[in-house]
Amino acid sequence: MTRSGFLGAVIVGGLVLVAILAPWLAPYPSHAGAFVDVDLAYHPPNADHLLGTDGVGRDLLSRLLFAYRTSFLLACVVLLLAVPIGVTTGLAAGYLGGWLETVILRTTDIFLAVPSLVLAMAILGLFDPSLTMAMVAVSFAWWPWYTRLVYNVTRSIRTEGYVEAAETAGAGPLRTMFGEILPNARGPILTKMTLDAGFVILMGAGLSFLGLGAEPPTPDLGTMVAAGTPLLPDVWWPTVFSSLGIVIAVLGFNLLGDGIRDLFGADESC
Amino acid sequence: MLNVAGLEVVIRRRGTTARVVRGLDLSVGAGQRVALVGESGSGKSMTARAIMGLLPPTASATGHVRFDGTDLFEAGWAGLRGSRMTMVFQDPMSALNPVFRVEDQLRAIARSRERSRLAALLESVAIRDPERVLRSYPFQLSGGMAQRVLLAAALVNEPELIVADEPATALDAEIQQLSLELLARRARDEGTAVLLITHHLGLVRAFAEQVYVMREGEIVERGPTRQILRAPSHEYTRSLLASVPRLSGAADG
Amino acid sequence: MINRLVRRVIGGVFVVAGVSVLIFVLARVVPGDPARLALGPAASPEQVEALRERLGLDEPVTVQYARYARQALTGDFGISLYTGRAVSADIRNTFPATLELVLFAMVFVGGCGVLFGVASGMRRNTWLDHGLRLLSVIAVTTPTFVWAVAFMLVFGFWLELFPIAGRLSEWLLPPERVTGLYVTDALLAGQWRHAADALHHLVLPAVALSLPALGQTARIMRASMVDVAARPYIEFARAYAVPEGRVAFQYALRPASIPVLTILGLELVALMGNAFLVEKVFAWPGLARYGVDTILYKDLNGMMATVLVMTLLFVAVNAVVDAVTVFVDPRIRYRRDS
Amino acid sequence: MAELLAVRDLGKRYGRVVALDGISLGIAEGESLAVVGQSGSGKTTLGRLVVGLERPTAGSIRYRDGELAHRSRTRAERKAIQLVPQDPLSTLNPSRTAGANVALPLVVHGLPRGRARLVELFDKVDLAERFVDRFPSELSGGQRQRVAIARALATGPRLIVLDEPTSALDVLVQARVVRLLERLRQDLGIAYLFITHDLALVNSVANRVAVLYRGRLVELGPTDSVLRKPQHPYTRRLLSNVAVVDEAEERLKPARPDDEAVDQEFA
Numbered sequence A: 001m002t003r004s005g006f007l008g009a010v011i012v013g014g015l016v017l018v019a020i021l022a023p024w025l026a027p028y029p030s031h032a033g034a035f036v037d038v039d040l041a042y043h044p045p046n047a048d049h050l051l052g053t054d055g056v057g058r059d060l061l062s063r064l065l066f067a068y069r070t071s072f073l074l075a076c077v078v079l080l081l082a083v084p085i086g087v088t089t090g091l092a093a094g095y096l097g098g099w100l101e102t103v104i105l106r107t108t109d110i111f112l113a114v115p116s117l118v119l120a121m122a123i124l125g126l127f128d129p130s131l132t133m134a135m136v137a138v139s140f141a142w143w144p145w146y147t148r149l150v151y152n153v154t155r156s157i158r159t160e161g162y163v164e165a166a167e168t169a170g171a172g173p174l175r176t177m178f179g180e181i182l183p184n185a186r187g188p189i190l191t192k193m194t195l196d197a198g199f200v201i202l203m204g205a206g207l208s209f210l211g212l213g214a215e216p217p218t219p220d221l222g223t224m225v226a227a228g229t230p231l232l233p234d235v236w237w238p239t240v241f242s243s244l245g246i247v248i249a250v251l252g253f254n255l256l257g258d259g260i261r262d263l264f265g266a267d268e269s270c
Numbered sequence B: 001m002l003n004v005a006g007l008e009v010v011i012r013r014r015g016t017t018a019r020v021v022r023g024l025d026l027s028v029g030a031g032q033r034v035a036l037v038g039e040s041g042s043g044k045s046m047t048a049r050a051i052m053g054l055l056p057p058t059a060s061a062t063g064h065v066r067f068d069g070t071d072l073f074e075a076g077w078a079g080l081r082g083s084r085m086t087m088v089f090q091d092p093m094s095a096l097n098p099v100f101r102v103e104d105q106l107r108a109i110a111r112s113r114e115r116s117r118l119a120a121l122l123e124s125v126a127i128r129d130p131e132r133v134l135r136s137y138p139f140q141l142s143g144g145m146a147q148r149v150l151l152a153a154a155l156v157n158e159p160e161l162i163v164a165d166e167p168a169t170a171l172d173a174e175i176q177q178l179s180l181e182l183l184a185r186r187a188r189d190e191g192t193a194v195l196l197i198t199h200h201l202g203l204v205r206a207f208a209e210q211v212y213v214m215r216e217g218e219i220v221e222r223g224p225t226r227q228i229l230r231a232p233s234h235e236y237t238r239s240l241l242a243s244v245p246r247l248s249g250a251a252d253g
Numbered sequence C: 001m002i003n004r005l006v007r008r009v010i011g012g013v014f015v016v017a018g019v020s021v022l023i024f025v026l027a028r029v030v031p032g033d034p035a036r037l038a039l040g041p042a043a044s045p046e047q048v049e050a051l052r053e054r055l056g057l058d059e060p061v062t063v064q065y066a067r068y069a070r071q072a073l074t075g076d077f078g079i080s081l082y083t084g085r086a087v088s089a090d091i092r093n094t095f096p097a098t099l100e101l102v103l104f105a106m107v108f109v110g111g112c113g114v115l116f117g118v119a120s121g122m123r124r125n126t127w128l129d130h131g132l133r134l135l136s137v138i139a140v141t142t143p144t145f146v147w148a149v150a151f152m153l154v155f156g157f158w159l160e161l162f163p164i165a166g167r168l169s170e171w172l173l174p175p176e177r178v179t180g181l182y183v184t185d186a187l188l189a190g191q192w193r194h195a196a197d198a199l200h201h202l203v204l205p206a207v208a209l210s211l212p213a214l215g216q217t218a219r220i221m222r223a224s225m226v227d228v229a230a231r232p233y234i235e236f237a238r239a240y241a242v243p244e245g246r247v248a249f250q251y252a253l254r255p256a257s258i259p260v261l262t263i264l265g266l267e268l269v270a271l272m273g274n275a276f277l278v279e280k281v282f283a284w285p286g287l288a289r290y291g292v293d294t295i296l297y298k299d300l301n302g303m304m305a306t307v308l309v310m311t312l313l314f315v316a317v318n319a320v321v322d323a324v325t326v327f328v329d330p331r332i333r334y335r336r337d338s
Numbered sequence D: 001m002a003e004l005l006a007v008r009d010l011g012k013r014y015g016r017v018v019a020l021d022g023i024s025l026g027i028a029e030g031e032s033l034a035v036v037g038q039s040g041s042g043k044t045t046l047g048r049l050v051v052g053l054e055r056p057t058a059g060s061i062r063y064r065d066g067e068l069a070h071r072s073r074t075r076a077e078r079k080a081i082q083l084v085p086q087d088p089l090s091t092l093n094p095s096r097t098a099g100a101n102v103a104l105p106l107v108v109h110g111l112p113r114g115r116a117r118l119v120e121l122f123d124k125v126d127l128a129e130r131f132v133d134r135f136p137s138e139l140s141g142g143q144r145q146r147v148a149i150a151r152a153l154a155t156g157p158r159l160i161v162l163d164e165p166t167s168a169l170d171v172l173v174q175a176r177v178v179r180l181l182e183r184l185r186q187d188l189g190i191a192y193l194f195i196t197h198d199l200a201l202v203n204s205v206a207n208r209v210a211v212l213y214r215g216r217l218v219e220l221g222p223t224d225s226v227l228r229k230p231q232h233p234y235t236r237r238l239l240s241n242v243a244v245v246d247e248a249e250e251r252l253k254p255a256r257p258d259d260e261a262v263d264q265e266f267a
Helices: A003-025 A060-096 A098-113 A116-126 A131-157 A161-169 A173-209 A221-231 A237-264 B044-052 B102-109 B115-124 B130-135 B143-155 B173-190 B201-207 B225-230 B235-243 C002-029 C034-039 C045-055 C061-073 C087-122 C127-141 C144-158 C182-188 C192-229 C232-239 C244-281 C287-296 C300-328 C330-334 D043-051 D075-080 D098-108 D115-124 D129-133 D141-153 D171-188 D199-205 D223-228 D233-240 D247-252 D259-266
Strands: B002-013 B016-028 B033-037 B059-067 B085-088 B161-165 B193-198 B210-215 B218-224 D003-014 D017-028 D032-036 D058-063 D081-084 D159-163 D191-196 D208-213 D216-222
Touching: A003 A060, A003 A237, A060 A098, A060 A131, A060 A173, A060 A221, A060 A237, A098 A131, A098 C002, A098 C244, A098 C300, A116 A131, A116 A173, A116 C002, A116 C244, A116 C287, A116 C300, A131 A173, A161 A173, A161 D081, A161 D098, A161 D141, A173 A221, A173 A237, A173 C144, A173 C244, A173 D098, A221 A237, A221 C144, A237 C127, A237 C144, B002 B044, B016 B033, B016 B044, B016 B059, B016 B193, B016 B210, B016 B218, B033 B044, B033 B173, B033 B201, B044 B059, B044 B085, B044 B161, B044 B193, B085 B143, B102 B115, B102 B130, B102 B143, B115 B130, B115 B143, B143 B161, B143 B173, B161 B173, B173 B193, B173 B201, B193 B201, B201 B225, B210 B225, B210 B235, B218 B225, B218 B235, B235 D171, C002 C061, C002 C300, C034 C045, C061 C300, C087 C127, C087 C182, C087 C192, C087 C244, C087 C287, C087 C300, C127 C192, C144 C192, C144 C244, C182 C192, C192 C244, C232 C244, C244 C287, C244 C300, C287 C300, C300 C330, D003 D043, D003 D191, D017 D043, D017 D058, D017 D191, D017 D216, D032 D043, D032 D199, D043 D081, D043 D159, D043 D191, D075 D081, D081 D141, D098 D115, D098 D129, D098 D141, D115 D129, D115 D141, D141 D159, D141 D171, D171 D191, D171 D199, D191 D199, D199 D223, D208 D223, D208 D233, D216 D223, D216 D233
Parallel strands: B033 B193, B033 B210, B085 B161, B161 B193, D032 D191, D032 D208, D081 D159, D159 D191
Antiparallel strands: B002 B016, B002 B059, B210 B218, D003 D017, D003 D058, D208 D216
């Protein structure tokens, strides 16, 4: 793997560990919840609170560590929902063709014409915003990307000799799609999933920045940026550190994704 | 015209180096038709590239390639490549830029840019409606037409040496033969030296006066074509010849 | 050629219609009772009933959609619960601001993105390439709202180089409306100071908005240049001593730009999504900020209209991109419809 | 000779393009029939119709007593007609081992698919047991084509469609694959439909030759007589273009047509 891909793997691996071990790593685990101590409000970074404290006196470092749990949970659930749907519809459209292909592709056209962020916002606006709802909303906007990706890969693989040999040998459509074609699409899919884990975190942060994500007091990166912004530039630490928290995570997934792409020799299209 | 002496080409890939051409000697005189024949991986294409100064960045060459007495590894190819020495590429469809018209592509490489000259040139490579072909984009041409355009590109500056790297291998036998006939005519009429790189012994017989048989980077046998095809002295040449499918005789080869 | 045009127009109409159905279903069907949703739990049953009647919610959904579509075609999107005005009037007031922002950002994306990508691809594995790639990856992975906030802090508060809110300084009156784009209108009216001021306001939000798409464009442009550089036709050009500059800027750039063009439409969509964040941060009085507010206020009419107008913009820009692609890639121009 | 497969008035159109037009030919048990033509002659389409990858738009395909043209094939029919695809690079699924590739038809048809059976199939194509666990990327072009042949043999077919199985291989490897195919045909009594563009090859691989030109059958006969006394001008032209290596062959070739005729073909 390339050097930057390796760096990405280290970042992602480290952050996943941080998220899992947050209750033990955080200096003030209770600050991840609805803790309030007004005397501690807006302390700049110091020896007790390495990244400072927020408006109700909670330790920012502790909240940042716990916020990664929220972000990774969102990324995992969205991918677990969106990828199977996208893969199935993409395979079906690309391999079976006919009216099914038309219906599936035209549907994705419609979804892709609306910014995913706006689609997710619209759904969240209609229901009461919460982390669970955010997961559903983002997945709803996300699956067509996988449909498109898998569709394109399927179209380029379906006329390969081994696919036709499998058909001649008597393999049915399900076996051909999932047994012969899908394993050869795993490079692009895995690449996109890794990159997307970062972009889902990015979108989740955007949603909660607008107040449509995880409900307080759940620690969340976007919410923390939003809470800090009005106090800029004097109280800079909440915004700066939570922003950096987002950037590092997304960057990690991006570098790792590029590394995986190189590993599989896939192209830039995913 | 062309004299190659002690040519070595090494390719570095992930820390390992492979010697793909090992001490190769070869020469082509003016008006001569010479073939370099070998299986895939024998190093014949790398030889062609080394002669033309078109080796990939991972490869490097040592030895001597002399063109008209000038050592190209010292003097470089400036002023020679593309004008006095040219190359016919393997796959006509991928060698032509898909988004420019044939005319623009020929003009970009030709010293003389008169349209009437380009048209005459296309006619000389058996293109009957040169005006249409000049106006066309490569994807609007058949493989055979595109191959003729490549030939025209190789001839446009009236070179003294043409290196033809497996011309038209992907196309039908007919266009292959036509390409070679046009090149042979050029050698006969204009005294152009032609080096044909191929894996096909039949084409060697049809085209070349002299043949070099290459295997794993080395020349294993050389000599007049007729003699080598009739009485090969090297074991490898014999087995190659024995493997060629025949129109007549024993089926097992 | 004509066939392609017709197919594209039909495709565009289909997409707009599809989005309208999608968003209508989301807004009117999924939530159960949109009237209750809009008025909140504190409203009395009579108030809810009154609103239901006003919105025509008692009729079958298909009838509702037919009426909505008919009215939308005449430019009537109903009344905004958020502003209390006609949604169409709100859109007229806010859309030009967003259009100006998005167009300006797209200029950055197209210009700088392509330039950086080409520079990177041509000077592969030099410090320039490494530097530009690092910048691109940071541009892509940093949230737009973080860019917006950072720019505001650095260039607005600390360096005081740029204004941080609105489209025009308070002491200036907006130029007479022709296009609705302040810079253009001010130039048309010969108000140079107004134009400069509007441009001054535009820079920070437009650059913040453009960065993710810019980074993505640079990356794809680079990959495409690298891909094209390995093609036999580039080797062919070299073998025939075509000058290097001409090889790069003519032989390679044109085919290499085709993949960038094909994803430009999708980048525009992402960019419009990010406009929702940027306009919020810079208090930009545009359609995207209106969209955020209508969503937060559960104003269904406003929300649906916002999405539809943005889809129309997407379809229009895509048509332009398509025309450019056809110009660049003759294979599309002459391909027979099969 | 009992007729195994009979094709009558077979036609295939793609929209307005006619790929095959009224082809009639038969293949006997254990016979090898070569189908020759330039690109675009319809020879690959014919192979695809015979193995059932596509349905014809006209005519009939009879296998023994069953009419295959316009219905789904039965299990037995699927097992009986197999395919060896052209390109050695894509003939095997790159994400499965050679053994798993060969096992696929066994799995599909519920046949015994133990290690012993795989080793037996690999042995038939002269591949040692160790190749069972290799991935296609670790095999040479010739080895891949052998694996593809083993896969085609797995169901015990009566007819194998070989779509230019050697055109991407070097001549030494090609000669070995051709010898293998011939031996398998003798031993197992399988019939071949051998698609190729190389007339020189048919002498070593086929009893009879069918020449296709622009979707039509222009000549059909025993290999020897087609090569020695070609009847159709197109066959003569194909023959005249074969680049041969010795004088005896050269004498077999008819005179080349002039450039004018060549031009018409490629315009």
